[in-house]
Amino acid sequence: MVSVRTAVRQGFTLARQARSAVWVLFAANMGLALVAGLPIYHGMLRVTSHSLMSQKLATGFSVNWLTDFAFNNPGSLAHYAQFIAALGLVALPLNAFLAGGVLTRFHDPRSPFRLGAFFRDCGRYAWRMLFLMAIALAGYWAVFHFVQAGLANRVDRTTYYWMDDRTVFLLKLGVGLLLLLALALVNLVIDYTRVRMVFNEGSGVLESFLAALGFSIRHLPSAVAVYALPSLGGLALLGVYRLLVPWHLLNAALAGNSTASSEAALALALLFIGQQLVIFGRYWFRVATWAGEWSLYAGTRPPAKPAEVSGDRAAA
Numbered sequence: 001m002v003s004v005r006t007a008v009r010q011g012f013t014l015a016r017q018a019r020s021a022v023w024v025l026f027a028a029n030m031g032l033a034l035v036a037g038l039p040i041y042h043g044m045l046r047v048t049s050h051s052l053m054s055q056k057l058a059t060g061f062s063v064n065w066l067t068d069f070a071f072n073n074p075g076s077l078a079h080y081a082q083f084i085a086a087l088g089l090v091a092l093p094l095n096a097f098l099a100g101g102v103l104t105r106f107h108d109p110r111s112p113f114r115l116g117a118f119f120r121d122c123g124r125y126a127w128r129m130l131f132l133m134a135i136a137l138a139g140y141w142a143v144f145h146f147v148q149a150g151l152a153n154r155v156d157r158t159t160y161y162w163m164d165d166r167t168v169f170l171l172k173l174g175v176g177l178l179l180l181l182a183l184a185l186v187n188l189v190i191d192y193t194r195v196r197m198v199f200n201e202g203s204g205v206l207e208s209f210l211a212a213l214g215f216s217i218r219h220l221p222s223a224v225a226v227y228a229l230p231s232l233g234g235l236a237l238l239g240v241y242r243l244l245v246p247w248h249l250l251n252a253a254l255a256g257n258s259t260a261s262s263e264a265a266l267a268l269a270l271l272f273i274g275q276q277l278v279i280f281g282r283y284w285f286r287v288a289t290w291a292g293e294w295s296l297y298a299g300t301r302p303p304a305k306p307a308e309v310s311g312d313r314a315a316a
Contacts, residue, residue, distance in 0.1 A: 001219070001222070001296075001299050001300050002295060002296060003222075004222050004229075004296075006295070006299070007226045007292050007293075007296040007299065008226055008230065008292045010291070010292070010295035011226070011230060011288050011289070011290075011291035011292025011293070011294070012230070012288050012291070012292075013291075014109050014291035014294065014295065015284060015287045015291045017110060018102065018105040018106065018109045018287065018291070019284070020105075020118075021101060021102040021105050021113070021287065022102075022280070022287050024098060024101070024102075024115075024118060025095070025102065025283045025286075025287070026279065026280050026283050028094060028095075028098060029094075029279075029283070030276075030279075032087055032094070035087060036083070036087045039080060039083060040080055092133060092137075096129040096130055096132070096133040097122050097126050097130070098122055099129055099194055099290075100122045100123075100124060100125030100126065100128075100129050100198065101118040101119060101121040101122035101125075102287060102290065103125075103194060103198040103290060103294070104121040104124075104125070104198055105118075105121075106198075106290075106291060106294045107198075125197065125198060128197055128204070129194070131205045132190065132193055132194065132205050132208075132209070135190070135193075135205070135209060136186065136187075136190045139186040139189075140186060143182040143183055143186060144179075147175065147178055147182055148175075148179055151175055152172070152175045152179075155171050155175055156172075159171060184227075185216075188216055188223060188224065188227050189209070189212050189213050189216050191227060191289070191290065192212035192215055192216055192223065192293055192297060193208045193209045193211075193212040194290070195290065195293050195294050195297050196208040196211055196212050196215075199294065199297060199298065199301075215297065215300070219296070219300070223293075223296065226289075226292040226293055226296045227292075227293060229292070230286075230288040230289040230292055231285065231286075231289050233285045233288070234281070234282040234285035234286065241275075241278045245271075245274060
């Protein structure tokens with residue numbers, strides 16, 4: 001079995017070689033984000049237009065404006081929430097569909113990327129990936145039902161009259177951490193199920209799920225480390241973005257007297273580009289996580305047996 005360090009390093013190498021698949025993930029989700037953002041943008045533009053409030057919103061969110069918007073446009077926020085929820089339901093199967101094409105690239109990442117072949121691979125695993133998505137949703141529901149709705153409510157009822165706030169806080173913190181760990185475990189097993197389905201072409205969903213569950217339990221420390229390290233890289237990228245962006249300069253440029261000034265337009269353009277780079281980086285780290293899991297799983301497989309020499313060649 002390969003070490004965690006080797007699996008993560010090979011995962012980053014595979015992700016770099018399969019970067020074309022990352023662009024497909026990024027483009028597909030960018031399209032969904034545009035569809036989700038346009039109604040909100042048009043609603044805000046209809047209310048603020050080129051007023052001073054539009055300048056204020058460019059430099060920071062205003063709770064007072066949101067309150068005024070909700071009061072003067074009854075039902076709008078609920079309508080937007082339903083629209084975003086509907087797009088979320090589209091995003092889940094879309095990303096499940098694309099996962100098959102991304103993982104198939106790991107079989108031969110050096111081969112030329114062809115969009116038609118990529119989507120054929122997506123279609124080949126589509127129903128299995130969608131079935132696995134349903135299993136994952138059932139797993140998340142079970143975690144919330146038993147941990148959040150069950151255990152957390154029991155803790156609330158038990159500690160309702162307790163006077164020791166520190167003990168109550170620690171108990172609720174423990175429940176919250178247990179919830180996060182349980183959700184991460186479900187996500188971990190689903191990830192290795194995806195990897196196994198594509199690595200062992202032709203394997204079924206339930207067979208792969210049970211095998212991935214056993215694999216995750218047997219190799220829990222390594223499986224968690226390979227899953228967590230690239231994923232933490234995506235979170236670190238957000239932190240770097242937040243710390244390094246000169247927000248005071250951007251806010252000063254956006255708060256100018258003229259909303260059409262070239263300085264404000266340049267500041268918005270740079271901010272948009274920076275945000276898209278961060279989003280692309282997070283997708284790249286996601287693919288690197290899958291690739292690391294692929295390398296770890298492949299490292300546990302027995303070596304392929306050498307091809308047997310044919311009878312004629314042996315006789316010769």
